[in-house]
Each structure stands twice: as C-alpha cells, then as structure tokens.
Amino acid sequence: GENVEQHPSTLSVQEGDSAVIKCTYSDSASNYFPWYKQELGKGPQLIIDIRSNVGEKKDQRIAVTLNKTAKHFSLHITETQPEDSAVYFCAARAGANSKLTFGKGITLSVRP
Amino acid sequence: ETGVTQTPRHLVMGMTNKKSLKCEQHLGHNAMYWYKQSAKKPLELMFVYNFKEQTENNSVPSRFSPECPNSSHLFLHLHTLQPEDSALYLCASSQDQRASGTYEQYFGPGTRLTVT
Numbered sequence: 001g002e003n004v005e006q007h008p009s010t011l012s013v014q015e016g017d018s019a020v021i022k023c024t025y026s027d028s029a030s031n032y033f034p035w036y037k038q039e040l041g042k043g044p045q046l047i048i049d050i051r052s053n054v055g056e057k058k059d060q061r062i063a064v065t066l067n068k069t070a071k072h073f074s075l076h077i078t079e080t081q082p083e084d085s086a087v088y089f090c091a092a093r094a095g096a097n098s099k100l101t102f103g104k105g106i107t108l109s110v111r112p
Numbered sequence: 113e114t115g116v117t118q119t120p121r122h123l124v125m126g127m128t129n130k131k132s133l134k135c136e137q138h139l140g141h142n143a144m145y146w147y148k149q150s151a152k153k154p155l156e157l158m159f160v161y162n163f164k165e166q167t168e169n170n171s172v173p174s175r176f177s178p179e180c181p182n183s184s185h186l187f188l189h190l191h192t193l194q195p196e197d198s199a200l201y202l203c204a205s206s207q208d209q210r211a212s213g214t215y216e217q218y219f220g221p222g223t224r225l226t227v228t
Contacts, residue, residue, distance in 0.1 A: 004154070032215045043116070043202050043219035044155075089155070093215060099168065100217060102155040 002027040004092050006103035015112050019080050023090035023103050024072045030092040033073045035064060038087045038105070048075070080110045114138055116220035118203050124226045127193060133223045135186040135203030143208045144186040145217065146178060149200040161186065162208050193227045200224050 003026040013019045025033075031052035036044035050057045050064045050073065057064050063076040073092075077084055091102045116137045125131050137144065146158040160168035161180040175197075177189040186203055203220040 034216070036219075041221070043118075043204075043221045046216055046218060049216065099157050099160070099170075100215075104152065104154050 002030060002092055002094060002098070002101040004090060004101050004103040006090055006106050008106065009104065010107045010109070012109045012111060013080050015080060015082060015110050017080055019075075019077045019084070019108055019110075021075045021077075021088050021090070021106050021108070022072060023074070023092075024070075025092040025101075026071065027092070027094050028068075028071065029094040031095060032093045033064070033066060034091050034100070035062075035075045036089040036091070036102075038089065040086075044089055077108075082110050082112050084108060085110045116203055116205055116218055118201075118220040118223050120223060121221065122224045122226075124228060125190070125193065126228055127195070129193075130189070130191040132190065133188040133201055133203075133225075135188075135220055137184055137186075137203075137205035137218075137220075139205055139218060141205040141207055141218075142183045143206045144180060144183070145204040145206075146176075146186065146188050147202040147204060147219075149202055149222070155202070159188075190225075193225075195227050198225055198227045 005024045034049035037047045038044045048064050050066050061078050066073045087105045087107050089102050089105045091100045093100045119134045143162045148156045157170050158172045159178045164180050175192050179187040200222040202222045204217045206217045
C-alpha cells in the first residue's frame with residue numbers, strides 16, 4: 001500500500017521568511033495530494049491540493065509543487081506569519097477507490 | 113451550523129462504560145469517515161460509509177461500532193475500551209468519489225477521548 005513520509009517533524013522559521021515542507025510517497029499510481037493544517041484544538045483543515053496532471057498550484061501565500069518522477073511534493077508558505085504556526089499534514093491517494101494515506105505531520109513554528 | 117460538527121468535544125470514560133460519539137455534516141456530502149488521531153502517528157482511517165453503506169472497515173476492533181442512519185449523520189458507539197484507545201477521534205465527509213471524481217475531505221473538530 002501507499003506510504004507517505006514527512007521530514008523533519010518540526011520546523012521553525014522567522015516571521016516573514018518562507019517555509020517549505022516536503023513529503024514523499026511510494027505508490028506511483030497516486031494522483032491526488034492534499035495538504036491539511038491543524039491548529040490546536042481543531043480538526044485538520046484542507047488548505048490546498050494538487051492532482052497529478054499539474055506540477056504546481058498557488059493560492060495567495062501558499063503553493064504546492066509535485067515531482068512525479070521523484071515521487072515527492074512540497075508545500076511552500078511565503079511571508080510567514082505567527083498564525084501559520086500549526087501542524088501540517090500531507091496525504092496521497094491513488095484514485096477514487098483508494099483511501100487517503102497521511103503523513104505523520106510536521107509542526108511549524110513561526111517566531112515573531 | 114456549518115461544515116462538520118462533532119459532539120461531545122471531550123469525553124472521559126471508564127473501561128466498562130458505553131458511550132457514543134456523534135458527527136453531523138452540513139455540506140450535502142454522501143460519504144463519511146471515522147479517523148483515529150494519536151500523538152506522533154499518522155491519521156488512521158477506521159470506517160468509511162458511502163450513501164449510508166459501510167464500504168471500509170480498516171481492521172478496527174469490535175469494541176468500536178459505527179452507525180450511519182443517513183448521509184448527514186455518523187455515530188461511533190464505544191464499549192469496553194482500553195486505555196490505548198485514548199485519542200482524538202475525527203469525523204470527515206466528502207462527496208462520493210466514485211461518482212463525482214472529487215476527492216476533498218472535510219474534517220470536524222474531533223472528540224478528545226480519554227479512557228481511564
């Protein structure tokens with residue numbers, strides 16, 4: 001089955017800097033890659049996703065890139081703000097009849 | 113109410129108790145999910161329902177019993193749990209991907225369960 005890895009487990013950046021969070025996946029059939037943000041005491045919130053037919057997608061300060069050959073995808077956050085501090089999960093799915101497989105999550109801390 | 117709601121938000125129960133978690137989605141979706149979230153581990157899918165029918169049971173122990181009376185409501189009945197079952201239980205919903213081809217899942221805030 002699919003295996004999704006996230007490294008490192010924590011990331012600390014200065015406010016205003018960019019943050020990049022990387023994930024790798026194992027199943028070459030995977031074609032859908034969402035990113036979720038989870039704040040303390042809340043459920044995961046879908047913030048951006050990408051399908052395998054595109055290499056990059058942007059939404060204001062966040063973007064996701066996908067490298068199918070290397071089987072990795074990354075979340076890019078520019079001009080980070082303290083409210084970006086949260087746990088970020090990546091996930092992958094290999095089609096409509098497959099389940100979403102999540103990574104373990106990375107804790108992003110933005111220092112004011 | 114909007115989105116996906118879950119009650120209660122916090123639950124403490126003894127190993128001999130019986131309790132139920134409730135989830136309601138207000139998004140017009142027809143697929144609902146239960147996930148278990150434990151510290152330092154990936155989200156674990158427990159059950160999937162599509163149009164009220166269970167389509168996936170991810171080898172979950174029988175002390176967890178799901179119920180889906182309609183596409184908007186999902187329950188998780190708990191009995192004789194173990195301390196290692198303490199976790200955040202998350203409900204999610206989506207369109208039925210098999211029919212719509214859309215994949216987005218939306219999560220509720222979760223129920224923090226502590227088994228003593």
